[in-house]
Structure formats: C-alpha cells, structure tokens
Amino acid sequence: MITKLVFEETVLMVVMAAALFASAGTFDWPAAWLFLGEFAVLSLAVAAWMARYDPALLAERLSSPIQANQKAWDRLFIICVGLGFVGWLVLMGLDARFQWSRVPTWAQVAGAAGLAAAFAVAWATFRENGYAAAVVKVQAGQTVIDTGPYRLVRHPLYFGAMLFFAGTALMLGSWWGLAGGLLLTLLVAVRAVGEEQVLRRELAGYEDYAARVRYRLVPGVW
Structure with a gap:
C-alpha cells in the first residue's frame, strides 16, 4: 500500500x-514551487495519518476513481472534474505567462493558509468518517456520521475542496484561477446533490441526519 501511495x-x-x-513557459515561478511543496507535504501528512490509524480508508482512497459498480453519473463526474482540474492548472499557468492578474502578496499568503485549511478539513473528515470513499457508494457496515465537521455541514470534504480551489488560485496569483475554481466548486455542488439522493435511499438514518444538519457545503449558506 505504501508503494502504491508513493506511486x-x-x-x-x-x-x-x-x-x-508547461503552460507558464518557465520553471522560474516561485509561487508554483511553493504550492507544489505545500501540497506534497500536507497530502503526505494526511496519508501517513491514515496509514497509521485507518489503513482501510487509505486503501479505499487509493483505489481506482472509476469502479465497476459505480453510478454512471458519478463516473462522468470523475472524468469531467479530472479534465477540469488539469485545465484549471493550465489556465493559471497561462495567467502567469501573460500576467493577466495582479494579486497582492497578502492575498497569496492568505491562499497558502486556505490550502492548509483545506487539508485540515480533509484530515478532520477522515478522522470521523472511515467510509469517506472517493466514489459515491454506500459500503457494508456504513453508518451515518454526525460528529466533528459533520455537525456543521453534510459534506465537509466538499467544503474542503472549495477551500482548496480558492486557496490554490490565490497562492498562484491568479484571479482567473479563482473564477475557474468557482466552476469546479459548482461541479462539486452538483455531485453533492446527487450523492445525497443515493444516501437518502440507501443509508439508514441519513434522512433524519439531513433534517438535523441543514447545510450541505457552507454553514448558514447552502
């Protein structure tokens, strides 16, 4: 499993x-190096925690994002968000090349903090929910989780994704990336609605949980 993680x-x-x-046309882009470094350290830290405390969850997260019994719409989502993610990175590289954006240093620092917050939310979610698979499905023995970040929103991982998109764009100094991140967030929101339809049908107690915790992604908003 460690070999697969490293790979x-x-x-x-x-x-x-x-x-x-490649899209920036240069390796002389300090913000990109800082982003990649922070991403590598934080993602490996979360993975190392899972390897020690919840190896089954890590194995599930490392499994293929395209699976045999996966819902067709979720398979389409994975493909679209994967392509969209790469396109989003290319857009920010082009922004850096042609200097379309002028993002102040304080906003880039805030972006780095937002990126760290995104991984903190992911870790808190994995700590509470050992069934947080990368695909939409209900697993054997799965129960409703209403502790930790699940007390505030029904999809804390998606809230973390929103922080990731915003933090990355700001850290890389791209207003266009921030706009692209909003589009990716909309895709995630659509998936949240589809996922809830599955959970309401297949996961006992989810209907009551949804009645108690009103918001999907952002407390007090939606």
Missing part, C-alpha cells in the same frame, strides 16, 4: 507540475 502521489505531482510549468 500515485508522484504521478499526481508530475501531472500538476507539468500542467503549471
């Missing part, structure tokens, strides 16, 4: 670096 992390880092630096 998948390496592939992801290479893909992200290639998308950013």
